[in-house]
């Protein structure tokens with residue numbers, strides 16, 4: 001969904017909070033009578049499954065979400081994720097079914113495998129997840145221990161978990177929900193290793209749901225968030241599956257055990273790229289949700305006086321509050337814009353790869369890693385900032401900000417831990433630097449690294465700031481390359497030199513990501529704004545401006561090191577920033593209303609459209625099971641004897 005849609009006219013919703021007939025959210029049975037935070041771990045899961053079943057049936061009804069619909073349709077996936085916020089404060093147990101199981105079959109299966117399995121999966125006749133991480137290895141997937149040994153005599157693979165550390169650990173829905181999964185395992189044929197490959201494995205009996213012989217399953221236990229996702233563990237004891245259960249779009253194993261390698265061993269990592277790409281949009285949604293809650297609350301909440309003679313003001317009138325929150329609105333727009341752009345890059349590269357051209361895969365991988373990292377890192381920080389900006393009430397689960405933080409911070413770890421992914425992008429930047437230094441052409445998003453022109457005079461404009469960030473990134477990459485070269489010349493191995501430079505590499509990678517995000521946000525908004533009314537276009541440009549100036553001020557140290565910015569420029573930037581806060585303030589509530597997130601989706605006492613914050617807080621407090629009786633039995637059992645000295 002494009003920026004314009006995001007702001008003014010989303011086809012899926014009527015404008016904020018006008019319930020519709022025949023709307024999925026009109027089904028009251030989807031909602032909880034007791035807020036889920038009061039349920040036990042087991043009750044939470046069972047309740048989530050009850051709602052899941054209803055929810056997916058309704059999605060099929062309202063969206064024709066069935067065979068024929070494509071899971072890789074970004075708009076549809078976005079809609080599903082947003083509506084699911086209304087039903088599940090945490091994510092649903094089948095999140096991985098749509099998020100990774102189906103994409104893995106679509107991306108890794110042959111046309112025949114897709115025809116058979118995608119049909120069953122999309123109709124939800126089978127339920128699946130994606131099992132890659134093990135107890136002992138998450139990041140270093142070449143170190144995975146689960147084996148799949150081909151037996152040509154029976155034309156089967158034998159799946160085995162040789163150690164405790166080889167247990168699959170984490171997959172969403174694996175505990176008690178799914179009956180199939182895509183398992184990533186090390187392929188062996190006649191003792192020879194052929195890398196990590198994807199296998200479609202049945203785990204449970206389709207009728208009884210009992211684990212199949214040779215399959216050990218369970219749930220991994222309580223977590224910081226995502227409590228209803230049912231993350232699980234899995235081990236195999238020489239479990240046999242037919243040959244046609246290896247997903248063979250890329251590498252293949254023939255009946256006689258001949259291994260046919262795919263065009264690149266990295267194609268087995270393709271599902272991860274897909275998820276990293278869609279996470280960016282997911283983060284924009286979480287940011288929109290938190291910003292809407294915090295901005296609306298800040299318009300309702302009055303606390304203290306700016307001048308002694310005046311009534312208590314809306315806390316949104318404090319410039320410090322605007323500083324905390326307006327960047328959140330801009331950030332959501334920045335990431336939804338970059339997500340849209342990245343999606344187009346992704347589909348373009350996938351299209352090229354279908355016709356055998358893999359040239360742009362490394363650039364896509366580097367971009368997906370860096371945008372996944374910066375979106376999850378910034379949004380988790382800013383969601384927490386929204387929570388703090390709501391004072392004490394933000395600490396309540398009923399605000400929905402703690403849950404939202406859990407969803408955001410989980411994404412800093414899953415689908416590639418953030419530091420590790422920044423180092424992947426750094427690897428690409430260092431290679432680009434080395435390539436560029438030899439006069440070879442670079443990919444479009446890295447070409448600026450080779451700008452050898454003298455450092456220009458600093459300009460406090462959008463172009464100036466973006467150019468400044470590129471200078472910072474190029475300067476940091478150059479520093480890294482110099483340090484690595486120096487260490488290697490002193491006799492250090494390249495790998496040790498890399499490790500010794502890795503703090504700088506991570507910083508260079510982040511600087512590059514920021515340069516890409518700022519430039520993309522700026523150019524995509526300029527493109528979209530041409531079709532908008534002048535007032536809307538003006539507000540959008542103010543948000544882009546705010547975003548760029550905010551990050552320039554956040555990264556002043558870097559700009560001072562690598563550009564010609566001077567003290568006077570910094571003072572002017574600070575003034576620009578404060579002026580922008582003042583200009584955007586009157587539109588703050590209108591801007592979050594334009595995210596068009598209905599009350600059910602916000603699921604928050606603080607963020608509802610009608611502003612009845614205090615009434616909702618009291619209504620929710622009264623739902624606490626402790627308020628069901630005036631005296632709790634523990635008084636008689638413990639407190640009374642204690643106070644009377646009898647205990």
Ligand SMILES: CCCCCCCC/C=C\CCCC(=O)SCCNC(=O)CCNC(=O)[C@H](O)C(C)(C)COP(=O)(O)OP(=O)(O)OC[C@H]1O[C@@H](n2cnc3c(N)ncnc32)[C@H](O)[C@@H]1OP(=O)(O)O
Nearest residue numbers: 099132138139140141266269278279282283365414415416
């Ligand atoms: C907000 C809601 C949105 C919706 C969410 C949807 C639902 C899903 C939600 C949650 C589910 C979470 C599920 C998971 O977490 S699944 C498990 C994910 N696991 C990981 O991501 C593991 C991370 N590790 C890796 O990716 C890799 O192991 C590695 C860190 C990249 C290292 O791999 P390896 O050691 O093999 O590679 P090298 O470092 O040696 O690099 C070799 C070359 O390969 C290139 N490379 C690496 N990865 C890829 C790739 N994916 N595609 C293309 N190329 C890749 C790398 O750049 C090197 O290239 P070079 O040319 O330099 O040699």
Ligand SMILES: Cc1cc2nc3c(=O)[nH]c(=O)nc-3n(C[C@H](O)[C@H](O)[C@H](O)COP(=O)(O)OP(=O)(O)OC[C@H]3O[C@@H](n4cnc5c(N)ncnc54)[C@H](O)[C@@H]3O)c2cc1C
Nearest residue numbers: 130131132133137138139170171172410414415416417419
């Ligand atoms: C909520 C959640 C849901 C998940 N869902 C799934 C799922 O559905 N399916 C699935 O297969 N997996 C899933 N995972 C697992 C997830 O993908 C891994 O946790 C993730 O890839 C990180 O791996 P790890 O836990 O082994 O961390 P580690 O790699 O052990 O990281 C620990 C620390 O070591 C550092 N580190 C590790 N390697 C390097 C390196 N090379 N260089 C520098 N530093 C390094 C990291 O930066 C980090 O600070 C999920 C995880 C979470 C939290």
